[in-house]
Amino acid sequence: QQPVQSPQAVILREGEDAVINCSSSKALYSVHWYRQKHGEAPVFLMILLKGGEQKGHEKISASFNEKKQQSSLYLTASQLSYSGTYFCGTGQTQGGSEKLVFGKGTKLTVNP
Amino acid sequence: DVKVTQSSRYLVKRTGEKVFLECVQDMDHENMFWYRQDPGLGLRLIYFSYDVKMKEKGDIPEGYSVSREKKERFSLILESASTNQTSMYLCASSFETSTDTQYFGPGTRLTVL
Numbered sequence: 172q173q174p175v176q177s178p179q180a181v182i183l184r185e186g187e188d189a190v191i192n193c194s195s196s197k198a199l200y201s202v203h204w205y206r207q208k209h210g211e212a213p214v215f216l217m218i219l220l221k222g223g224e225q226k227g228h229e230k231i232s233a234s235f236n237e238k239k240q241q242s243s244l245y246l247t248a249s250q251l252s253y254s255g256t257y258f259c260g261t262g263q264t265q266g267g268s269e270k271l272v273f274g275k276g277t278k279l280t281v282n283p
Numbered sequence: 284d285v286k287v288t289q290s291s292r293y294l295v296k297r298t299g300e301k302v303f304l305e306c307v308q309d310m311d312h313e314n315m316f317w318y319r320q321d322p323g324l325g326l327r328l329i330y331f332s333y334d335v336k337m338k339e340k341g342d343i344p345e346g347y348s349v350s351r352e353k354k355e356r357f358s359l360i361l362e363s364a365s366t367n368q369t370s371m372y373l374c375a376s377s378f379e380t381s382t383d384t385q386y387f388g389p390g391t392r393l394t395v396l
Contacts, residue, residue: 218384
């Protein structure tokens, strides 16, 4: 039930672009993206809801494809501050409750 | 400003000890969560609570219990700590639904010897 993230790790030079994918075997109705910098707590980036809507701000955006049960995070013209581990979380129902199930993460390293 | 605090950043305990990890949020959030983070395994949900005195098992509840006596406080209890519970423990909270934005605490790195 854990979503699958790819790639597991990516190394970029400043200014390069990256795409991180998140796939689920279950039907998706929401996907969350978080970033965790080394030694810090995860921080919310954005949420995508059922409908294929693309969201984002500045140079980080994401898309959500219900049919493919997949979301992708796009990092454009990467900056050193983008380094960290990116997690996707998918909304899943458990009994009468909802919960987020996170992927294993993608480690992004941006070098000068 | 949103704030989730955890009682300790680092904790060292011995096998068999009872361990309490405390989490407090000041945002009047309904939902609170305990995750465990291990290298290469991501964030795995242990337990969550959607109301005072209410709790739900997450994906890896074995060996853990929780307590939520007040809305702002959520405790994770290891009844008899074992070495395989050495890990980083993260607490989080969210406003109304469990799939709202989650705000995380700084984490507690627990080592069980």
